[in-house]
Amino acid sequence: MTLVDAAHASGRGFTATLSRDEQRAMGQYMTPPTIARFMAQRLVADVQQDHVRVLEPSAGGGILAAAVVEALLAKQEDQRPGFIDLYLFELDARLVPGLEALCHQMAQACQAAGVQLDWRISQEDFLLSELALRGQAIEGLLTISNPPFLKLNKTSDRRAHLHSYAVYGQPNIYSLFMAATARLTPPGGKWCFITPRSWMAGQYFKAARHTMLAHLTIDSLHAFENRREGFEEDSVLQETVIAWASGRQLFEPSLNILLTRSQGASDLDQSQVTAVPTERVVGDDEHVMLSLPQSQQDPFEGWTATLRTYGFEVSTGRVVAFRAAEHIRETASSWSVPLLWLQHVKQQEINWPIRKKREHISATAASSWMLVPNAPMVLMRRFSPKEDARRVTCAPYVGMLPGLVLGLENHLNYIYRLSGRMTPYEARGLSAFLASKVVDEHFRALAGSTQVNATELRKLPLPPLAAIEEIGRKVSAKPSLEEIDEVVNRVLGLPVAAQAAA
Ligand SMILES: C[S@@+](CC[C@H](N)C(=O)[O-])C[C@H]1O[C@@H](n2cnc3c(N)ncnc32)[C@H](O)[C@@H]1O
Known part of the structure; x- marks a missing residue:
């Protein structure tokens, strides 16, 4: 059994014992093997150091660390590192025995390839760990993560306080993982996360984006677009993005970001690659939003009008219905005019009256402002x-x-x-x-x-x-x-x- 398969079996074996609610509450969604390998291969592609440190901050069954070790060992002998230090963090004690067994298996595989592997499994909250709180770059660090997703209470959650540099509005724990590990990434270090897309543009992720982009240069993005029903693994991937980044260098070359897309995990091999100038993906205003352009020939490129x-x-x-109740009418009268609601507007079509809603409003001095x-x-x-x-x-x-005149309801x-x-x-x-x-x-x-x-x-x-x-x-x-x-x-x-x- 390969390292990835072993980690997959142990991770899945564990989630099978959980109810759906438990799984959701604890963010226990394990990465499928094809995706873990896809993430790891791109992560290590340019890694040349002899001594690397691999961090999986929310390890679960350890599949992502296993995929990184597998990908490092698959490199040509002269490009393979001589030493790998593995740092695995996992909050749930029930996953630790599986991680220990996996580390032994990894050490054997490394030994067979002439590589020395040392590991440390920390059964603790990564965000409260000394490593995350110190926030100092770690030489040779490669971070790979499928973090938990969970909204945190900004005022009462310690983690939100301790990582306040990445908090703006209501934080989601996954963005704290992204930002905290970005701080640890040295120039030339690598970083890869699979997450929902919301961090790329959401308001609440602004501070996390600032931290990430202060420490990282985005190298590559992969978007899953799946809208099909029926593939459990793939349906979880909807609106999911994988981002790969490098620790910032003092002098950044002018860069392109590599962009790929697939429907799900099964067509990853066929995803087409495009290279897009960084400024097309990363906004240059204070919001630093990231977007995923469709192709290099973006028609919006040349348009400057708004x-x-x-x-x-x-x-x-x-027209806010409950405030305007006294003006809204069931039937027409000589001083009423049409009131349009959401239900009257279909794609490219307006239907009024539809005799469903109170769709008239009196046009008097008192209501004229609306x-x-x-x-x-x-x-x-x-x-x-x-x-x-x-x-x-x-x-x-x-x-x-x-x-x-006409009345327009507030949902329009x-x-x-x-x-x-x-x-x-x-x-x-x-x-x-x-x-x-x-x-x-x-x-x-x-x-x-x-x-x-x-x-x-x-x-x-x-x-x-x-x-x-x-x-x-x-x-x-x-x-x-x-x-x-x-x-x-x-x-x-x-x-x-x-x-x-x-
Ligand atoms: C989405 S799962 C991913 C597991 C694994 N990395 C994978 O890709 O299959 C997230 C894991 O993080 C663990 N976790 C949740 N909160 C954590 C925290 N604050 N610190 C460390 N681990 C945490 C969960 O128990 C779970 O195993």
Whole structure:
């Protein structure tokens, strides 16, 4: 049995004894062998030192450390290290005997290859360990980790206090593992984590990102995109990312980040590799967000305009149902106007009335502040289910409803022209563009954002206004997503078949 298989068997043997709830509460999700090997191979590819130190800070069955040792031993003899020190941390005492057995097996494999292995298993909380708290770089360190995921209480959790340098808002324990180990990585040291994507862009991960990027240079990223049902291992991988990084050098060469993608674990071998300039992945503002561009030919690259450039603004519907209860009506009256809710807006389609909701609002002096002019605009759901084909569900409103003004409920956003009127073609074009696959991919690449909010819309690079209008002229009144992709790609000069077929 290989080292990885042995670690896998012991890790899985342990999780099989846990209930699902226990597994979730303790973050006991073990890395599958194919992924462990994939992570380790890239981690050690450039390692040349004779003395390396391997850290697995949340070891479980030790599969990641085993994969690193296996990958180091698989190197050509003249590139293999002579000494390996292994540091394994695991909080759960029940996993320690398995780790001890694995370390013995690793030592034998190393001895057979002429490599000396020393190990230390610490049954303690890594974040409270002397090593993590000291935060000093360790010569020759290679860190590999699948950390636990768990929200921590910022005020009462000691770990959040002790690692406050990486805490902003509500921390998740996994980001503390990332940041704490980043501090330990020396120039030339290596670091690899498999985690949810949320750290890449989430607000609450800002301080952790700052710490990571102060100590590390991201070398490579792999995104799992799986949306299929049925593969247990793969479905856990949804929205998961693997990041590889090196300890920062004093002088950084201008770098590319290697990017790969796969559906799950089974097609890792076929994942295509692209190299993208670092500045396309790592933001250079104070938020230092990371995104995963789709390909080297990013259409957004050349666009510098945003909604503001064209005089558009995005706002949130002002009718908050419980506060406006006295103005909202079941039936129409001579002084009422349409009130649009989330349910009235489907993808590229507005249906009113639907006789389901209280869908009228009285237009009086008292309610006038919450009403908007009845003019062309794009209406957009602020919340849509994750399973929806596109992150943005929106529709052009071209002025077909009665009344001088309209009510928009608070679960809708709307894009309108700040002074003057949006034309119906602009509304149709903008709506189709926002629902298109190119925009969808752009938003999905901003990791962690399942809902597209007003700030993200304001930041979205837009093609020339003439192209938006052209899209509006070409799409039908209620276009399907396929039609939208076809028209948007044609007008913007993007590959039509490839984009529309997917
Ligand atoms: C997601 S599992 C990953 C296990 C293993 N590294 C793998 O890839 O299969 C996380 C492991 O970290 C352990 N753990 C949780 N919190 C920890 C902490 N604060 N310090 C050390 N280990 C911890 C859990 O018991 C669990 O075994």
